[in-house]
Amino acid sequence: MIDAEAVYAVWLREFKVYLREKERVISSFVSPILWLIVFGSGLGASVSLHGVSYQVFIYPGVLSMALLFTSVFYGIYIIWDRKLDFLKEVLVAPVSRSSIFVGKMLGGCTDAMMQSLILLVLGVLIGIPLTPATFIYSLLILFLTSVAMVSLGLVLGSNLTNQEAFNLVINFVIWPLFFFSGALFDVTTLPPWLSTITYLNPLTYGVDLLRGAILNVQVFPTYLDFSVLIVFSLVMMWLGTVSFGRMQQSK
Amino acid sequence: MIITTNDLTKKFGNFTAVDKLNIEIEEGEVFGLLGPNGAGKTTTISMLCTILKPTSGSAKVNGFDVSAQPSKVRSSIGIVFQEPSVDDLLTGRENLEIHAMLYKIPREVRKRRIGEVISLVGLEDRADDVTRVYSGGMRRRLELARGLMHHPKVLFLDEPTLGLDPQTREHIWDYIKKLSKEEEMTMVLTTHYMEEADMLCNRIAIMDAGKIVVLDNSTNLKKKVGGDIVVLKMDNPNLEKIRKLSFVTSAESKDGSVQIVIKDVDRNLQKLLCKVGRIKSVEVRPVTLNDVFIHYTGKEIRGGEEEGSYWDRIMRSEVNR
Ligand SMILES: Nc1ncnc2c1ncn2[C@@H]1O[C@H](COP(=O)(O)OP(=O)(O)O)[C@@H](O)[C@H]1O
Ligand SMILES: [Mg+2]
Numbered sequence: 284m285i286d287a288e289a290v291y292a293v294w295l296r297e298f299k300v301y302l303r304e305k306e307r308v309i310s311s312f313v314s315p316i317l318w319l320i321v322f323g324s325g326l327g328a329s330v331s332l333h334g335v336s337y338q339v340f341i342y343p344g345v346l347s348m349a350l351l352f353t354s355v356f357y358g359i360y361i362i363w364d365r366k367l368d369f370l371k372e373v374l375v376a377p378v379s380r381s382s383i384f385v386g387k388m389l390g391g392c393t394d395a396m397m398q399s400l401i402l403l404v405l406g407v408l409i410g411i412p413l414t415p416a417t418f419i420y421s422l423l424i425l426f427l428t429s430v431a432m433v434s435l436g437l438v439l440g441s442n443l444t445n446q447e448a449f450n451l452v453i454n455f456v457i458w459p460l461f462f463f464s465g466a467l468f469d470v471t472t473l474p475p476w477l478s479t480i481t482y483l484n485p486l487t488y489g490v491d492l493l494r495g496a497i498l499n500v501q502v503f504p505t506y507l508d509f510s511v512l513i514v515f516s517l518v519m520m521w522l523g524t525v526s527f528g529r530m531q532q533s534k
Numbered sequence: 535m536i537i538t539t540n541d542l543t544k545k546f547g548n549f550t551a552v553d554k555l556n557i558e559i560e561e562g563e564v565f566g567l568l569g570p571n572g573a574g575k576t577t578t579i580s581m582l583c584t585i586l587k588p589t590s591g592s593a594k595v596n597g598f599d600v601s602a603q604p605s606k607v608r609s610s611i612g613i614v615f616q617e618p619s620v621d622d623l624l625t626g627r628e629n630l631e632i633h634a635m636l637y638k639i640p641r642e643v644r645k646r647r648i649g650e651v652i653s654l655v656g657l658e659d660r661a662d663d664v665t666r667v668y669s670g671g672m673r674r675r676l677e678l679a680r681g682l683m684h685h686p687k688v689l690f691l692d693e694p695t696l697g698l699d700p701q702t703r704e705h706i707w708d709y710i711k712k713l714s715k716e717e718e719m720t721m722v723l724t725t726h727y728m729e730e731a732d733m734l735c736n737r738i739a740i741m742d743a744g745k746i747v748v749l750d751n752s753t754n755l756k757k758k759v760g761g762d763i764v765v766l767k768m769d770n771p772n773l774e775k776i777r778k779l780s781f782v783t784s785a786e787s788k789d790g791s792v793q794i795v796i797k798d799v800d801r802n803l804q805k806l807l808c809k810v811g812r813i814k815s816v817e818v819r820p821v822t823l824n825d826v827f828i829h830y831t832g833k834e835i836r837g838g839e840e841e842g843s844y845w846d847r848i849m850r851s852e853v854n855r
Pocket of ligand 2: 575576577616692693
């Protein structure tokens, strides 16, 4: 079903385009840096959580936020791809829809991982306590989270047809995923109704793992975090392949 | 028959874009779908190349059903889309390399094949530039090269010269003619330029409002109009009288002149001129496909500038990103 060469072809195209779209590369790490500086140092200067300064505490959250935005946006962009562009050329090619989906998905993960890499290096520079081992472990967690989030974006994008839908997704999917993920606060101190919402959010588990890896502050058991992310990713990949199979040219 | 359709239909909501289409296309022919904007040409091609699902009816391409065996159909075809579809941040060669991987062209022959199609469309000098800096005609040539590099059984060309300047258009025509001669590939092309259909196609299906109005080769289509065209410039023509003449097929007045279809113009022109009275000028011209279109639909195929030039469409696609 999955044809490695087709996956590679689709991925290669995405990667080359990514490297050549300089604005995209630059903007994808400028905004999280601003977040970290403004939010972390200004607002939370005197606050400390779990024995670390707020800036350090939200660092994994900001990493996750950057990843979330890059990943889901990348996915929904196929609303435009479907009208013109390379996607039509790929859809008429004799390759399985799952290969196209996986190639596209890995393309998005690559964007997200480039960004994560830069932000992790930056983290080391601003004094986040990262060892080589936790650095690599964090990358692994971020990769898994991006698989989940890019797939979600692609599922949404391949089922939507217009710009209005795009705005709806930003307001009703991306922002809630971010706010109810524990990226900015400690999920254990929330009122029960709110914590229930965060427990339903797959991103919560990615943030939890990352905070565990970087700050040693983790709410759920590691196996649970991983299971949720993996199951969610598999479901999204399955839905995505089905959606790609049904996808038609749109005007 | 390499392509057959059986009541192929596509509806968008209540609107029927393609209405019970039945066509048969023979292997090796260049088949034209000629019709005005909105006739349903692109919709037809999209169904034949499996990126749009028919609402009802069926179609077979190279013996495979477009709904039941889409991947078999996909490996039999190549397509040049109406809208620009090369990746403008990749070079011409990179676009072709990715295509080669998607179509599983064996690694050993890939380089050679890419070189062949690049020189076929005359892009040797520019193959390693990103296509963003290509002219509209160069992009079209690259798309042509890409569409045929995997040697498809059928090549679809959707408005191959839409929005290109006349000189570039003739270039593309030359490539298409060369291809149909050298590669013995079946080609299905859509166009709303009559001269394009006339020049390139063995058989032409005239399409209007989702239906095939008439289908034949260019010579026979023109015969169906029933004669040659005589245009008379004159005041107050008596159309009734002209139409009653035995050798006149039809007569219409149009801004200060009368357009008459007349049988056997060599013998009958003299007679006609005797009967109509004072005229200011006379012009005799052969029937064009435009006349055929008017004959069958009562309207003209208008120029396609409403759809914008190739550049407008590229700009639009970039703004849409
Ligand atoms: N995805 C779509 N949704 C709604 N209407 C469509 C869609 N695609 C095409 N149409 C309509 O179907 C008709 C035929 O379109 P098309 O096949 O593009 O015509 P042509 O290629 O002959 O110019 C047009 O009226 C067009 O507006
Ligand atoms: Mg069209």
